[in-house]
Amino acid sequence: MKYRTVFDIIGPIMVGPSSSHTAGAARIGRIARSIFGKQPEWVELSLYGSFAETYKGHATDVALIAGVLDFDTNDPRLPESPKYAKEAGIEVVIKTEGAVLEHPNTAKIRLQSGSEELEVVGISIGGGKVEITELNGFDLQLSGTSPAILIVNHDRYGVVAGVTSLLNQERVNIGNMKVSRKEKGKMALMVIETDEQIPMSLIKQIRGLEGVDQVLSMDDY
Known part of the structure; x- marks a missing residue:
């Protein structure tokens, strides 16, 4: 360790x-x-x-x-x-x-x-x-040691790509990313840890993507 x-x-x-x-x-x-x-x-x-x-x-x-x-x-x-x-x-x-x-x-x-x-x-x-x-x-x-956004979204084609594309446009580096779902085709959760705090303007863009239901952000501790 x-x-x-x-x-x-x-x-x-x-x-x-x-x-x-x-x-x-x-x-x-x-x-x-x-x-x-x-x-x-x-x-x-x-x-x-x-x-x-x-x-x-x-x-x-x-x-x-x-x-x-x-x-x-x-x-x-x-x-x-x-x-x-x-x-x-x-x-x-x-x-x-x-x-x-x-x-x-x-x-x-x-x-x-x-x-x-x-x-x-x-x-x-x-x-x-x-x-x-x-x-x-x-x-x-x-762990809470890095800034993160947690995205509740519909489990369908293109949602993950839409989120990562926006992050790429704003030159936000992803430190860790995990996608999970309870049931195929229903709701899913994206957890994205980044190297820097994501600005509210970018969070608003992500919230506006088709298929995104909720975006939560977390500061690092």
Whole structure:
């Protein structure tokens, strides 16, 4: 395994107590917030495995709420994030689940604002590093270390080519790309990680493509 900085080994600058159960949880929440693109009105946090067993002692639920509020791992407001969520008018529901999943440090976050909803599943893999493994039922593998766009589209000829053509015209370099679908000919998901943040003007062009249903963007963390 390659490390880019010393913080990949010792973990991020953070409000403790745990890099995996606190800092990692905050990053999962913050990535979910970034993908959702706005402050939600309602949040449901479902905790699995070790997260479910030890969340009170490690403040995992508090960290997830902090992330949803867009607080960084070292934000001094993190320990009091439930108070800030209440002040912001965000209803938070916390659930512990008994299901055994592939990774013990797993959280599912459901965000809602008006008619808009988003469901994200993330895992904390240690040292504050995380992966987003599911988005609205689609499987994916997203670390949050690079800017990314997530495109929900109809599974048909020409949609992927249309997106990559626009990126090429704007000289945006693709670092990683994955296309998945639940069923042939139905809805699909494109996950494209890039070397630089994609401008809103380009995102609007992608949203205008035939066959594209939704475009979500994510900053790097």
